[in-house]
Amino acid sequence: MQNISHNKPFLADIDCSDIVNVIKSGFVSYGEQSKCFENELCKFLGLPEGHAVVTTSGSSALYLALNALNAEGKTVAVPSYVCSSLRNAVSFAKGKIKYIDIEHNYPNININELNKIKPDIAIIPHMFGIPVDLDKINKEITVIEDCAQSIGGGYKGTMVGTYGTIGIFSFYATKLMTTGEGGAIVSKSKEIINKVRDFIDFDCRYDNKIRFNFHMSDINAALGRLQLKLLPEFIKRREKIFNIYKTTGLTFIEPNISTVKPVRYRVVLKTNKQNELKKLLLQKGISSIIPIEEGELLYPSSNAVKLANNSLSIPCYPALTDEQVMYIKEKLEEIC
Numbered sequence: 159m160q161n162i163s164h165n166k167p168f169l170a171d172i173d174c175s176d177i178v179n180v181i182k183s184g185f186v187s188y189g190e191q192s193k194c195f196e197n198e199l200c201k202f203l204g205l206p207e208g209h210a211v212v213t214t215s216g217s218s219a220l221y222l223a224l225n226a227l228n229a230e231g232k233t234v235a236v237p238s239y240v241c242s243s244l245r246n247a248v249s250f251a252k253g254k255i256k257y258i259d260i261e262h263n264y265p266n267i268n269i270n271e272l273n274k275i276k277p278d279i280a281i282i283p284h285m286f287g288i289p290v291d292l293d294k295i296n297k298e299i300t301v302i303e304d305c306a307q308s309i310g311g312g313y314k315g316t317m318v319g320t321y322g323t324i325g326i327f328s329f330y331a332t333k334l335m336t337t338g339e340g341g342a343i344v345s346k347s348k349e350i351i352n353k354v355r356d357f358i359d360f361d362c363r364y365d366n367k368i369r370f371n372f373h374m375s376d377i378n379a380a381l382g383r384l385q386l387k388l389l390p391e392f393i394k395r396r397e398k399i400f401n402i403y404k405t406t407g408l409t410f411i412e413p414n415i416s417t418v419k420p421v422r423y424r425v426v427l428k429t430n431k432q433n434e435l436k437k438l439l440l441q442k443g444i445s446s447i448i449p450i451e452e453g454e455l456l457y458p459s460s461n462a463v464k465l466a467n468n469s470l471s472i473p474c475y476p477a478l479t480d481e482q483v484m485y486i487k488e489k490l491e492e493i494c
């Protein structure tokens with residue numbers, strides 16, 4: 159009997175000596191490793207050095223982004239189909255939240271509705287690794303790209319995260335790459351990056367300004383550097399697994415425009431029998447999840463409710479063995 163988890167970070171087979179060396183060096187807080195990780199992220203994303211700041215989480219990166227944009231009192235739009243991290247960040251930054259529905263049968267924000275509302279700021283998640291058509295967004299709206307699920311994805315020849323005013327990333331254990339807990343904020347604007355740095359560098363300051371510590375540790379950053387080196391391989395492996403699942407002929411959520419390059423963060427089946435299917439897969443030792451359940455939605459918008467009740471995410475991650483992938487494919491064919 160197989161026992162396949164829905165997700166598992168790729169950690170068991172990495173060489174941890176770099177992380178051990180950081181611990182042994184005695185310098186474990188924000189320092190050299192974190193700065194190297196920041197610059198390697200810039201390089202990966204095609205940004206000049208010095209345009210990334212690593213943080214404690216994707217959530218803190220979101221908060222820092224809103225704070226750098228002086229979101230207090232401004233309208234901030236978020237999709238209703240997303241995790242609560244966005245609502246929390248807007249609340250902490252004292253923004254006025256507006257919920258926007260997603261597109262019909264599609265996990266990304268409805269841009270027509272967004273443009274109609276025309277908020278000051280919009281947090282735009284590229285859900286499941288599928289990039290949003292950012293050019294369609296009214297240019298007067300300041301865009302924070304939420305790339306927690308989409309690092310390595312592309313939009314019109316650039317990397318996601320570098321198109322909007324600010325990009326944020328998460329390195330939580332279930333994401334495309336992990337530092338355990340962690341995140342990053344990037345921007346083409348040096349002014350925004352400087353503001354973020356000033357805000358988190360709270361120690362040894364000689365004014366009364368309120369700041370807060372959201373620094374990553376060098377232990378996490380050393381892991382992040384190892385993971386970032388492997389990320390292109392991770393992405394290729396996910397693509398390969400996704401293509402094997404596609405041979406079943408089942409319907410998965412895929413990009414509806416050709417100008418984007420997705421990453422296969424979540425392989426999501428469209429099904430009106432999600433609970434039944436989940437149970438049958440579990441009987442075969444395969445765990446699956448409803449990516450966002452109806453009760454978790456930030457707002458019960460109609461398309462969001464529909465997708466919450468008609469989707470099931472199946473295992474797709476580089477730690478899966480070839481045998482496990484074939485087993486999942488066969489069981490899908492058997493059951494569906």
Ligand SMILES: *Cc1c(COP(=O)(O)O)cnc(C)c1O
Nearest residue numbers: 215216217243283306328329330
């Ligand atoms: C995971 C996630 C976050 C939050 O990141 P954390 O590192 O867990 O705080 C934010 N937005 C989206 C779309 C996510 O998937």
